[in-house]
Amino acid sequence: MENKIIGIDLGGTRLRMGAVGLDNQMAAPFVTKSSIVAEAEKPIEKLCEIIADYQEKNNLKNVQAISIGVPSSVMRDKETVICTTNIRNKKGEPVFCHTNLAADIRKYFQIPAFVNNDVNNILLYDIAAHHLEEKKVVVGIYIGTGVGSSVVIDGKPLEGKDGAQLDLGHIPYFMGDTPCSCGKTGCCECYASGWKLQKLREEFYPDTKICDMFTLHKDEKPLKEFIRACAHVYALMATIFNPDTMIVGGGVPEMAGFPRADFERLVNENTGRDVMAYGFDYLYSQEYVGKGVIGAALFARSRL
Numbered sequence: 001m002e003n004k005i006i007g008i009d010l011g012g013t014r015l016r017m018g019a020v021g022l023d024n025q026m027a028a029p030f031v032t033k034s035s036i037v038a039e040a041e042k043p044i045e046k047l048c049e050i051i052a053d054y055q056e057k058n059n060l061k062n063v064q065a066i067s068i069g070v071p072s073s074v075m076r077d078k079e080t081v082i083c084t085t086n087i088r089n090k091k092g093e094p095v096f097c098h099t100n101l102a103a104d105i106r107k108y109f110q111i112p113a114f115v116n117n118d119v120n121n122i123l124l125y126d127i128a129a130h131h132l133e134e135k136k137v138v139v140g141i142y143i144g145t146g147v148g149s150s151v152v153i154d155g156k157p158l159e160g161k162d163g164a165q166l167d168l169g170h171i172p173y174f175m176g177d178t179p180c181s182c183g184k185t186g187c188c189e190c191y192a193s194g195w196k197l198q199k200l201r202e203e204f205y206p207d208t209k210i211c212d213m214f215t216l217h218k219d220e221k222p223l224k225e226f227i228r229a230c231a232h233v234y235a236l237m238a239t240i241f242n243p244d245t246m247i248v249g250g251g252v253p254e255m256a257g258f259p260r261a262d263f264e265r266l267v268n269e270n271t272g273r274d275v276m277a278y279g280f281d282y283l284y285s286q287e288y289v290g291k292g293v294i295g296a297a298l299f300a301r302s303r304l
């Protein structure tokens with residue numbers, strides 16, 4: 001294979017890699033455990049070895065770039081990982097903290113290397129997959145274990161001063177008193193996340209498998225409140241951004257039986273009236289393991 005971009009999605013649990021061409025399809029999919037990198041003595045060197053091995057086994061020639069998505073904010077240089085709180089080494093410390101990951105990879109392979117936030121990459125994938133490139137404002141909110149968000153305005157991802165923007169999972173829910181993993185209390189992630197869904201399962205439905213939570217219990221009070229909490233996150237963002245399209249994704253909305261009609265009604269009811277006078281489209285992100293890999297490649301291509 002020639003002229004591909006190597007896209008990598010380095011998640012909390014799995015590292016996925018693929019070779020992506022101009023057709024935006026993922027060839028030679030590869031998956032391994034993130035812990036192999038996280039627990040290595042020299043994590044960046046280990047990552048480079050895995051990439052080199054992948055490149056050789058798949059006979060990849062003239063690779064155009066290597067692009068990595070990480071579950072962390074990334075500085076505006078698109079090289080430096082701010083802090084991977086959910087990728088930790090054996091001592092329990094975050095593996096990459098203010099680490100320039102791209103510089104070492106570029107040095108090793110002598111080709112362009114980029115690092116971007118994983119949710120940012122997934123939104124780029126969803127925009128390409130659904131041909132939303134011409135839209136003015138696209139908001140993506142992805143509820144998985146935590147809450148991730150990315151916003152693209154006039155084709156450009158919204159960036160804060162340092163790259164730490166849209167830390168939506170830690171937006172405060174008024175009067176919330178549940179302690180959050182970040183050290184604050186009452187963050188939205190404490191009420192609208194896969195973590196919370198798991199807590200509800202343990203408390204109210206210990207005999208239900210997590211994947212059946214919506215199909216079996218969506219009309220009962222704990223799940224109704226949960227859906228309301230999720231809807232508030234979307235309503236908040238819709239009110240701020242007046243989007244063309246609101247992308248709903250992540251492990252929670254992608255579960256079987258997620259009550260889309262109830263959810264959308266709650267979002268609409270809670271969104272500011274001026275925004276609702278114009279409305280917006282809902283688009284549901286589909287479950288697909290290649291999203292982060294292809295999104296990483298799309299990001300690299302936008303920078304080459």
Ligand SMILES: [Zn+2]
Nearest residue numbers: 170180182187
């Ligand atoms: Zn928090």
